Amino acid sequence: MTRHHRQERHQALxxxxxxxxxxxxxxxxxxxxxxxxxxxxxxxxxxxxxxxERTRVVAHEAYDTLKSLGEQEIIGLLTxxxxxxxxxxxxxxxxxxxxxxxxxxxxxxxxxxANSLAIALVDAEIAVTGSxxxxxxxxxxxxxxxxxxxxxxxxxxxxxxVDITAHVNQEKVLIGHWVVFAFDTEITL
Amino acid sequence: MTRHHRQERHQALxxxxxxxxxxxxxxxxxxxxxxxxxxxxxxxxxxxxxxxERTRVVAHEAYDTLKSLGEQEIIGLLTxxxxxxxxxxxxxxxxxxxxxxxxxxxxxxxxxxANSLAIALVDAEIAVTGSxxxxxxxxxxxxxxxxxxxxxxxxxxxxxxVDITAHVNQEKVLIGHWVVFAFDTEITL
Numbered sequence: 001m002t003r004h005h006r007q008e009r010h011q012a013l014x015x016x017x018x019x020x021x022x023x024x025x026x027x028x029x030x031x032x033x034x035x036x037x038x039x040x041x042x043x044x045x046x047x048x049x050x051x052x053e054r055t056r057v058v059a060h061e062a063y064d065t066l067k068s069l070g071e072q073e074i075i076g077l078l079t080x081x082x083x084x085x086x087x088x089x090x091x092x093x094x095x096x097x098x099x100x101x102x103x104x105x106x107x108x109x110x111x112x113x114a115n116s117l118a119i120a121l122v123d124a125e126i127a128v129t130g131s132x133x134x135x136x137x138x139x140x141x142x143x144x145x146x147x148x149x150x151x152x153x154x155x156x157x158x159x160x161x162v163d164i165t166a167h168v169n170q171e172k173v174l175i176g177h178w179v180v181f182a183f184d185t186e187i188t189l
Numbered sequence: 190m191t192r193h194h195r196q197e198r199h200q201a202l203x204x205x206x207x208x209x210x211x212x213x214x215x216x217x218x219x220x221x222x223x224x225x226x227x228x229x230x231x232x233x234x235x236x237x238x239x240x241x242e243r244t245r246v247v248a249h250e251a252y253d254t255l256k257s258l259g260e261q262e263i264i265g266l267l268t269x270x271x272x273x274x275x276x277x278x279x280x281x282x283x284x285x286x287x288x289x290x291x292x293x294x295x296x297x298x299x300x301x302x303a304n305s306l307a308i309a310l311v312d313a314e315i316a317v318t319g320s321x322x323x324x325x326x327x328x329x330x331x332x333x334x335x336x337x338x339x340x341x342x343x344x345x346x347x348x349x350x351v352d353i354t355a356h357v358n359q360e361k362v363l364i365g366h367w368v369v370f371a372f373d374t375e376i377t378l
Binding site for chain 2: 030037043068069070073075084099100101102104106107112115116119125126127128130131132133134135136
């Protein structure tokens with residue numbers, strides 16, 4: 001590989017990681033058609049930290065803006081959060097989350113990820129789910145990472161309409177409409 | 190208290206426990222306006238086992254009919270199950286299930302109870318949730334027991350429509366419509 005190729009790859013690598021900071025070295029190696037150790041060397045040369053550190057930094061910023069939930073209450077890893085507007089989280093499907101017979105993620109784990117993201121989007125100290133209309137479009141399997149994206153599509157006083165879409169790679173796993181109610185003080189529910 | 194009163198109470202106690210085997214001695218004492226130790230004595234005289242044993246027996250029968258889920262996969266305690274028709278489960282809201290700020294059960298625990306009941310109702314080895322349309326009507330608080338009741342309202346080939354209602358005492362906590370798909374073999378999902 002020539003120096004020219006390497007420079008091009010370095011630039012492309014920076015762009016890829018900027019677009020998606022959660023790509024593993026393995027995924028990057030596959031994308032660029034090089035070995036994992038080449039990617040590691042590239043990252044070292046470019047000063048790009050390893051995945052765990054990148055995740056920590058990005059997640060830290062997202063968690064800092066969290067208002068309606070405690071940090072431990074988000075199901076999955078919150079990777080982006082613009083309260084009142086949009087957010088994103090990711091959930092790795094572990095073996096404890098799959099049905100023993102079908103080997104696919106149980107519905108309530110996917111629901112939990114989506115529901116906690118919907119609540120996190122609400123700009124209030126307390127938020128509770130009012131109603132949900134959702135479809136499961138494709139099962140999520142053990143080892144897959146489910147990315148959930150949420151968007152506040154409408155707000156009227158303390159009532160929020162939130163759309164959530166979850167996908168694995170480019171395939172939709174879940175789509176749903178949430179209605180969430182915000183409360184600013186410790187009201188009697 | 191006269192012997193007559195005691196006999197009447199004994200009969201009424203049997204009827205109450207037959208209607209709802211999950212009543213605690215405290216609830217029965219309150220219902221009959223007597224002390225908890227009186228209820229315990231009544232039960233001993235009548236040969237009615239304590240709550241834990243009654244629960245074990247009833248649940249055992251329900252779990253025996255379970256087909257689409259493993260025993261550990263039901264969220265809550267399955268207390269009645271007529272596969273393909275109807276079922277009931279109960280979930281005690283523990284402190285790990287409540288939101289730290291609102292002190293009410295997190296939506297995904299109630300969803301998990303209802304969703305696993307919907308799946309348990311399907312007469313197949315494997316069942317997955319297709320879509321859900323649900324409303325949360327009243328929060329469930331720490332210490333409350335949520336009773337979920339499910340009913341298969343329609344079935345067309347491998348597609349089941351299941352209605353779930355969950356309540357605390359007589360107050361509805363959640364109502365929802367589930368569409369669940371049944372698969373009889375280990376298909377590729």
